[in-house]
Structure formats: C-alpha cells, structure tokens
C-alpha cells in the first residue's frame with residue numbers, strides 16, 4: 001500500500017529521516033505532498049510567500065517532478081487525499097510551533113478515525129524541542145546551561161538516502177496558481193536561489209571562505225562573515241544535522257561559535273514549545289508594568305529606514321530590499337524600536353516576521369524578547385544599544401551604511417555614521433534624526449525604574 005509523505009518545514013530530499021520512514025513503511029510507493037494552506041499563505045507576507053513558493057518549486061525538482069501540491073485547510077485536505085490515494089500511513093517531521101502542533105493533532109485524529117496511521121519522525125532541529133531537560137526534569141531557562149546539555153547530548157548522524165517509487169498524484173490547479181502568483185507578485189524583490197542544491201552550495205562556500213574568521217567577522221555588518229543559511233534552514237532546504245556532521249572534526253573558535261548559533265536556534269524552539277504563549281507575549285514578567293507608546297509616525301519612519309540614524313536605517317533598508325538583515329543590526333534596530341521609540345516588541349516582531357525570508361516565530365520573537373528585556377537570558381533592560389557607537393564598531397569604514405543608504409554615499413569612511421557633524425551631511429536628502437538617542441535612553445531607564453517600583457509594591 002502507498003504511504004503519504006507530507007512536507008512542511010522540510011523541503012528537501014537529502015538527510016530526511018521522515019522520507020526513510022515513509023519508504024520503509026511501504027512495499028509499493030510514496031506520494032509526496034505539500035499543502036498550500038490559505039490561512040498561512042495569506043498571513044505570510046509577500047516576500048516570505050514568494051520564498052516558500054520558490055522553495056516548493058525547487059523541491060519538486062529534487063523529487064523528480066513528483067511533488068503534489070494541494071490547496072486548502074490541511075485538516076480537510078490531508079485526510080481527503082489520504083483516503084483518495086488509499087494510503088496506510090501519513091508521515092511528517094514533527095511540528096513544534098503552537099500553530100503547527102495544534103493543527104497536526106487535529107489532522108492526526110481525523111486520519112486515525114479513518115484507520116490511517118499518523119507517524120512523526122524527526123524535527124527541523126538538531127535536537128528536537130522537549131528532548132533536553134534539567135536534572136529537575138524541567139526545560140532550560142538560560143542558554144549557557146542548555147548549550148552544555150545540547151553538546152553532551154549530541155546530534156544524530158544525517159539520514160541516508162531513500163529511492164522509493166513515487167506515486168503520481170495530480171496537483172490542485174488552485175495550489176499551482178497560488179505558487180505562481182506568489183512568485184509573480186508585483187514589486188517583488190530579487191530572491192536568492194531556492195532549494196537544497198543552492199543551500200549546500202552556500203554552505204560549502206561558507207566553510208571554505210568564512211568559517212575560519214566567523215568568531216570575529218560574524219558581528220561585522222560590512223563583511224560577508226556569516227553563512228546566510230537562515231532562509232534555507234527556515235524552509236528545511238538544509239538540516240542542521242548535515243551542517244554539524246560536515247563540521248565533524250574541524251576545530252577552532254569559528255567552528256565553536258557557529259555551532260553555538262545552531263544551538264540558539266534549537267534553544268528558542270525548545271522555549272517556544274514549552275511555553276507557546278511566549279510567541280506573542282512576554283516570556284517573563286520583568287516588564288509587566290512597563291508603559292509603552294502607541295504606534296505612530298516614528299514607527300513608520302523606523303519601518304521605512306528613515307529614522308535619521310544611519311546604522312538603523314541601513315538595516316531596515318537591507319531588510320526591505322533583500323528579505324534578510326545582519327544579526328548585529330537586527331539587535332540594534334530592535335533596540336531602537338523598543339528603547340528609543342518605547343514600543344512593545346511584538347510590533348517590531350510582526351514587521352520582521354512578514355519581511356524576513358527566514359522569518360520564524362521562535363528565533364524572531366525570542367530574539368526580540370532578548371533585546372526588549374522580557375526573554376530568556378535577556379540583556380538587562382538598562383543595556384540600551386547606542387546606534388551610533390554600534391555603527392562605528394561594526395561598520396567601521398561605513399561601507400554597510402553607504403551600501404543601503406544612497407543619500408549618505410557622498411560621505412567617506414565612518415563619517416556616514418554622524419551626518420549631523422558635516423556641513424554637507426544632509427545634502428542628498430537624508431532625514432534628520434526623529435528622536436534624540438541620549439534623551440530617549442534616559443526616558444527608557446526612567447520608565448524601567450517605575451516599572452520596577454510598581455513590580456516591587
């Protein structure tokens with residue numbers, strides 16, 4: 001009997017345990033399916049939708065053109081397809097986000113009611129959420145302890161290849177139209193090449209050219225010091241297990257730090273799985289009495305990269321132009337919104353989530369909470385990023401700012417970080433600062449003190 005492999009955040013063919021499971025469970029063939037779920041599709045944002053569509057298309061190539069694309073609510077579509085094709089089991093990589101887990105429980109129940117098995121194998125993580133616990137049996141609250149346990153546990157080796165026969169099933173015309181429309185959206189930015197070969201190519205380039213200096217270069221916004229793999233990890237075009245296996249016997253601080261970043265990804269997924277509410281609410285009550293400002297024109301200036309702070313604006317414009325932003329600049333732009341504009345972090349998190357190719361509730365929203373001071377291991381609230389000194393430190397020659405902010409290209413070197421110090425600084429129309437950072441830092445700290453006082457009462 002046929003088995004059904006339902007791909008979601010695992011859009012690849014290599015190192016895919018669930019493919020082995022689906023192949024092992026049949027003596028006939030495997031139907032491979034992706035579902036365009038209108039609820040997720042509409043909420044995803046143009047850029048992320050287009051990236052997903054391109055990734056699905058590339059996956060179809062990996063599966064020799066045998067990927068079936070269906071349209072509709074998976075709670076209806078998957079059981080209906082399973083009955084129509086006549087499968088004995090449906091195979092998935094375990095989904096651990098609040099939305100995905102809830103949906104899967106309902107799909108699994110509908111299948112089981114029809115006598116069809118639901119089988120979960122693997123997750124999108126090196127070590128899946130819920131696997132690691134403290135001695136007391138609870139989840140880890142701080143990264144350093146999690147990182148130790150994560151290393152001690154170790155990741156499994158990559159899965160081998162499977163070459164089952166594929167069951168050819170017609171795709172829904174509506175699903176194919178949605179994929180096409182997403183990629184033809186008016187005004188869409190240029191996307192990187194999608195798919196697992198592109199991901200592997202990028203990974204090999206990173207190993208050859210950047211891993212050695214990763215520890216120092218990863219913070220430099222003006223260098224290509226990081227892997228750029230996050231959009232591929234997001235859709236599962238490559239799995240962290242593959243990366244860890246390739247790093248194998250390599251040594252050095254670059255390797256150590258890179259592995260730690262993969263552990264951060266797992267850590268945030270674990271935190272979200274244990275506390276699903278933390279996706280859109282403060283993880284801790286550290287700022288429970290914090291007064292926040294309403295969203296107004298300053299937030300719109302932040303969104304458009306027109307705050308008058310060059311490093312912040314360069315980051316926001318990089319995001320709008322490419323669907324990706326350097327990690328250091330994500331921290332600085334998030335700090336600016338939460339501490340200079342005094343806006344609650346979910347406002348920024350949802351803006352990022354819609355525009356990032358790697359937009360991911362666990363990494364994004366906990367990254368925001370880390371900066372805002374409500375999350376795990378949070379930087380103390382009084383550590384407010386200074387957008388000017390951060391720019392000078394992590395873009396010392398100003399190349400990053402000049403790349404993304406054309407109105408400042410006439411300024412040389414680090415002068416771009418302070419156009420107000422130059423008589424011709426605003427010559428090309430760069431906006432004046434919307435707030436005074438020093439003054440707003442003071443306001444943020446005062447609000448924090450009043451929040452503490454209210455908490456202690």
Ligand SMILES: Cc1cc2nc3c(=O)[nH]c(=O)nc-3n(C[C@H](O)[C@H](O)[C@H](O)COP(=O)(O)OP(=O)(O)OC[C@H]3O[C@@H](n4cnc5c(N)ncnc54)[C@H](O)[C@@H]3O)c2cc1C
Pocket residue numbers: 218226227228229230231233234261262264265266268325326327328330331334352353356358359360361363364365367368371
């Ligand atoms: C406010 C804010 C929002 C963020 N939003 C996202 C998001 O939506 N999706 C996302 O994947 N990452 C997010 N990050 C984490 C980080 O910025 C990106 O993973 C990284 O910039 C991706 O670039 P890269 O692949 O070149 O990273 P590399 O430096 O090459 O790191 C390799 C991989 O490790 C993981 N990683 C690295 N840093 C982190 C981190 N701090 N937290 C979790 N995982 C990490 C990513 O999967 C990344 O691809 C966010 C960070 C902040 C501060």
